Amino acid sequence: MTLVPGPWQRAAAGARLLGGNGEVAPTIFAEMTALAARTDAINLGQGFPDEDGPAEVLDAARRAIAEGLNQYPPGRGTPDLLRAIAEHQQRFYGLAWDPGTEILVTAGATEALTATLLALLEPGDEVVVFEPFYDSYAAAIALAGARLVPVRLRWPAFQPDADELASAVTDRTRVILINDPHNPTGAMFSQDTRELVVRLAERHDAIIVTDEVYEHLAFGAEHSPVAAMPGARGRTVSISSAGKTFRTTGWKIGWLTAPSALVTAILTVKQYLTYANGSPFQPAIAAGLRLPDAFFTGLAEDMRAKAETLGRGLEAAGFAVSRPAATYFTVVDTRPLGFDDAASFCRALPARGGVAGVPLGAFVTEEHDGEFRSLVRFAACKRIDVLREAADRLAQLAGSTR
Numbered sequence: 001m002t003l004v005p006g007p008w009q010r011a012a013a014g015a016r017l018l019g020g021n022g023e024v025a026p027t028i029f030a031e032m033t034a035l036a037a038r039t040d041a042i043n044l045g046q047g048f049p050d051e052d053g054p055a056e057v058l059d060a061a062r063r064a065i066a067e068g069l070n071q072y073p074p075g076r077g078t079p080d081l082l083r084a085i086a087e088h089q090q091r092f093y094g095l096a097w098d099p100g101t102e103i104l105v106t107a108g109a110t111e112a113l114t115a116t117l118l119a120l121l122e123p124g125d126e127v128v129v130f131e132p133f134y135d136s137y138a139a140a141i142a143l144a145g146a147r148l149v150p151v152r153l154r155w156p157a158f159q160p161d162a163d164e165l166a167s168a169v170t171d172r173t174r175v176i177l178i179n180d181p182h183n184p185t186g187a188m189f190s191q192d193t194r195e196l197v198v199r200l201a202e203r204h205d206a207i208i209v210t211d212e213v214y215e216h217l218a219f220g221a222e223h224s225p226v227a228a229m230p231g232a233r234g235r236t237v238s239i240s241s242a243g244k245t246f247r248t249t250g251w252k253i254g255w256l257t258a259p260s261a262l263v264t265a266i267l268t269v270k271q272y273l274t275y276a277n278g279s280p281f282q283p284a285i286a287a288g289l290r291l292p293d294a295f296f297t298g299l300a301e302d303m304r305a306k307a308e309t310l311g312r313g314l315e316a317a318g319f320a321v322s323r324p325a326a327t328y329f330t331v332v333d334t335r336p337l338g339f340d341d342a343a344s345f346c347r348a349l350p351a352r353g354g355v356a357g358v359p360l361g362a363f364v365t366e367e368h369d370g371e372f373r374s375l376v377r378f379a380a381c382k383r384i385d386v387l388r389e390a391a392d393r394l395a396q397l398a399g400s401t402r
């Protein structure tokens with residue numbers, strides 16, 4: 001029998017997610033994590049925290065298991081978590097959503113994104129995506145048979161060019177996909193860009209899908225969701241997740257808010273992807289979303305201090321360093337150190353400098369690879385003593401490369 005690739009494998013190959021031989025290639029994230037472990041390097045590659053989240057949240061999950069909440073939760077999410085998501089959207093953004101019809105709990109933001117794109121896209125539709133982009137976007141768009149149209153966010157400010165954005169959105173555009181605050185660059189969109197996105201979506205009758213998993217990790221100006229902009233609410237699917245806010249990336253509790261007709265369409269897909277997940281984690285995340293404002297401001301402040309510690313170390317090492325406005329991440333240019341290929345730089349760095357990062361090539365289309373070729377992303381979501389040690393190691397690198 002000849003095994004022919006299925007649609008997912010073909011889609012993944014198209015999105016450069018498979019090795020040349022058709023095997024599932026280890027992602028650059030996994031490769032760098034393994035390399036960091038082998039060389040005893042500090043892993044600032046993969047973006048997961050090395051500290052636990054709030055005790056209230058962890059304790060609530062333990063209690064839920066002890067109390068027997070171990071069977072399938074309702075497909076839309078537990079009523080209490082749906083209510084907590086509605087309260088959170090109201091408290092932080094003044095947005096009112098009906099917990100019964102306009103909110104859906106998902107297996108992380110990843111499932112929310114994939115179910116949304118599969119539900120909304122027809123083969124041949126175009127999706128405007130800001131590049132560099134989170135790697136699952138390309139896979140989900142390819143699986144839907146749609147076409148990814150990249151709009152570049154250029155070093156070092158990583159803001160889109162208004163003309164480039166305006167010409168990327170056409171009547172073929174079904175979805176404009178936004179990630180704000182942005183991984184991997186740490187940038188946040190300006191008010192002007194958010195307004196332009198809404199105007200373009202209205203003009204071309206496109207749906208806006210927003211990935212806001214870093215909503216509570218903005219260092220200065222607060223995050224402002226596109227759904228709160230005039231004219232946006234009726235055509236926007238807003239996606240978030242507990243993973244980054246509560247340091248529970250392994251729990252995979254995410255959610256989306258959208259007008260009920262869109263939620264119904266997305267639920268028909270979600271129903272047959274996972275149906276439901278994480279029943280003891282859902283009450284725990286409801287407790288997290290109800291934590292006082294001080295938790296959320298403290299989280300952003302902690303992350304800002306960490307990003308600054310990392311940024312100082314990277315500057316001392318001689319990199320050109322971007323100034324992130326939010327998220328776990330800082331991007332650097334390796335050219336001042338005499339490198340122009342970030343992928344080979346990242347493969348050498350753990351052994352030479354005792355630190356691991358990931359090249360931005362992991363987040364871009366093949367056609368634009370060259371423009372991001374010298375850039376590396378480092379994650380600052382680690383303990384402050386770990387970041388200080390990483391900064392010391394990087395400072396020594398400066399002496400050894402010149």
Ligand SMILES: *Cc1c(COP(=O)(O)O)cnc(C)c1O
Nearest residue numbers: 108109110134183213241243254
């Ligand atoms: C981490 C991350 C996700 C995935 O979130 P999960 O809740 O773990 O599925 C989605 N988008 C971005 C930009 C992320 O950084």
